[in-house]
Amino acid sequence: MTKTRVTARAHTNIALIKYWGKRDTELFLPMNSSLSLTLDEFYTDTTVSLIEGNSDQFVLNGELQEIKEINKISQFIDLFRKVAGHQSAIKVESTNHVPTAAGLASSASAFAALGTALNELFELNFDQTTLSTFVRQGSGSATRSIFGGFVEWQMGTKSDGSDSCANKIDNADWNIAMLTIPVNTGKKEISSREGMKLTVETSPFYPAWVEQAGKDLITIKEAISQRDFIRLGEITEANGMKMHGTMLGATPPFSYWEPLTVKVLQRIREIRGLGLPCYYTMDAGPNVKVICQANQADQIKQLLDDTFPNNPTIISGVGRDAYILSAE
Amino acid sequence: MTKTRVTARAHTNIALIKYWGKRDTELFLPMNSSLSLTLDEFYTDTTVSLIEGNSDQFVLNGELQEIKEINKISQFIDLFRKVAGHQSAIKVESTNHVPTAAGLASSASAFAALGTALNELFELNFDQTTLSTFVRQGSGSATRSIFGGFVEWQMGTKSDGSDSCANKIDNADWNIAMLTIPVNTGKKEISSREGMKLTVETSPFYPAWVEQAGKDLITIKEAISQRDFIRLGEITEANGMKMHGTMLGATPPFSYWEPLTVKVLQRIREIRGLGLPCYYTMDAGPNVKVICQANQADQIKQLLDDTFPNNPTIISGVGRDAYILSAE
Missing domain, CATH: 3.30.70.890 (GHMP kinase, C-terminal domain)
Structure with a gap:
């Protein structure tokens, strides 16, 4: 590993064909495929850094998070650490540019940004579709935030979720x-x-x-x-x-x-x-x-x-x- | 026929198990059975009288009705005239004690009252359940207004609707x-x-x-x-x-x-x-x-x-x- 600090940005998305219901709550496998539009106005910037010690750290919108939140993030990072064969503790600094006043959930952009940053930090070289299967395990709708434009999240059929992934359908560049x-x-x-x-x-x-x-x-x-x-x-x-x-x-x-x-x-x-x-x-x-x-x-x-x-x-x-x- | 003028009262009802969808729009045959509570506060009083001439008359809440409304009532009266073998024109005078401010439909109590009055005028001696199959052909929910208390409208299975009728389930006299x-x-x-x-x-x-x-x-x-x-x-x-x-x-x-x-x-x-x-x-x-x-x-x-x-x-x-x- 040659990098020690990576910052990524991912945008939130709104489903036009809704994701509603899981067939596997652990792996966030949906009961139906969905389709969304990614929005440029709302996004999350996330920085991941290698740190000393055994514990991950998590700073959200400038505030150090509690153990419950850190554990959720650590479990997500573990998915990437496992593939990378790497044990390093990680500091996650995340800023949601999703104004509270918009009433939108930020978990989609948050996990998509975190996954994108970890993919780069650990030099995993996942393509976007593969990466979408990883971020799915943080938040279902994050699957779709890997791509811009109109994005399909194919529900997949495999029990391990490896085919429950996103693909871009269209750039949505038509007004x-x-x-x-x-x-x-x-x-x-x-x-x-x-x-x-x-x-x-x-x-x-x-x-x-x-x-x-x-x-x-x-x-x-x-x-x-x-x-x-x-x-x-x-x-x-x-x-x-x-x-x-x-x-x-x-x-x-x-x-x-x-x-x-x-x-x-x-x-x-x-x-x-x-x-x-x-x-x-x-x-x-x-x-x-x-x-x-x-x-x-x-x-x-x-x-x-x-x-x-x-x-x-x-x-x-x-x-x-x-x-x-x-x-x- | 010995009677020339009959007045009947029927109460409106609110379904607890809803009637929603017809399998036969002509005969008002429902897709599902329903169950209602009859309300004492809202009712219709209807007087039917034998009159001279060939045309029925219809006065609703003191106002003479237009031909479209009269035709609907005449078709309903025809159901009873046919069984009675009687040709007489009828004057219908109906008063809804269903305040507009309540936002309730009055067709249930209206057709139940009219049917009840016609049954008596023509001395048809229909029992209540049979009568309910007749009033059903004026308004579906009228079927249930023949009875008080908790009333079931059994959807029935026959194509002529003869078994799509109401029955009292309970007097609802328990608070x-x-x-x-x-x-x-x-x-x-x-x-x-x-x-x-x-x-x-x-x-x-x-x-x-x-x-x-x-x-x-x-x-x-x-x-x-x-x-x-x-x-x-x-x-x-x-x-x-x-x-x-x-x-x-x-x-x-x-x-x-x-x-x-x-x-x-x-x-x-x-x-x-x-x-x-x-x-x-x-x-x-x-x-x-x-x-x-x-x-x-x-x-x-x-x-x-x-x-x-x-x-x-x-x-x-x-x-x-x-x-x-x-x-x-």
Whole structure:
């Protein structure tokens, strides 16, 4: 090993075909394939350094983390150390450029950046797709943050997860943007992990969700290859709402929707009615994301901000692949 | 025929196991059996009289109705005239005691009252269960309003609908009440008829809904026979949310929820957390109905009214069978 300190950047992503439910909770193997758009506005920068001693260190947003957080990171680093045949302790310094006000999860960009940095530090030379199978074991959605543009996470079929990996589908360089309307950025009552588990175990809608997500993936890839924005949007909106429908089918039923969520969804439909194509999706939380055409993003943001002045919309363009910022 | 003028009363009902989807739109044959509670607070009084001439007349809430409305009523009266072998024109005078502010549909009590009155006028002597198969052809949910208490509408299997009928399950005389929290009493964007059709035709969750509704019916009947209020409430809430989940699965997805709907559902869960058992259900609209124990209804209403002073909660007890008020 010739490097002692590497910094990498990875962007967050928003799924258009949702990942919802695990077939293996240890390996983060999903029940269905998913497809996302990587966002340039939200990212994590992570520096990994070789350090003396036996214990890893973890500094997040300038704060030294507690043992529970360090252990999670150490287990993740172990995946790379094992392949590298290296025992060195690592210091991880990570900064999330995902504003709390956006209400987005940062685990996708965080594990993608960490994995990208470790791949370089340990000189493992994993290609991006292989690397995606490693970062998957930190956070499922991190799998997709290895790539920019429209990214597919193929669920795979192998029990060891080696074929549950990401691939870039398209650069998304055809006038695509995404808006984030923060509704509530506080802690959720039900984590996405808990929500997935409850849905998989109790919702009679779940098998149909898995089947439909497979179909939606095929049709959205057609829409992307044809650069058919309207169809892309319609499939995105239908798929996201289906995911939320599975939750109402759970026992007990649950929902991430808040009163303001419903208002925002209504307003998006109104704006669409004005002739501005835009389509919503929601993850396991109350915040709303909207895919739109980049040249109309400012106009749609203005309409939303007029209606929701306390919840300013954030515009994001398309993010690039995870990459190395510096290595020494 | 010895009678010339008959007045009947029928109460509205709220389904705890929902009717959602038709297998025959002409005969109002449902895809699944349902179970309801009849409410004493909301009812329709209907007078039918023999009149001269060839044309039926229809006065609703004191207003002479248009030809479209008269035709619908005439077709319904024809079902009874045919059996009676009678050609007389009929005047129908109907008054809904279902305040607009409650946001409840009045078609269930309206057709149940009309059918009950016609049965008496034409001296058909249908028993209640047979009568329920007739009123079903005016409005599906009217089937259940022939009876008071907890009522099951068995979907039946025959193509002529003769076995798609109601039966009383229980008098519900064990401390049961229902609250109605009106959220929006205006016209809906999507009628329940349209919503059902879109769901049956496009939602991949629909087959699982039908199967689950059958299971829920069995367990709620167990809960009723055991007078287990908590279990009754939990099944009610889960079943209603499942129905709303099927809509999010439709293409395009749709929802009857409004921002205030979500607030009310949150508040009900909070009130339940205070140790007052109460469980919500929703029909094809934004209004919320809550089943609770009658001796706690005032207390729960007060808590709701404190939170939603502009949407006062209406308490209802359990309604009785449809009955004849006068016959001459």
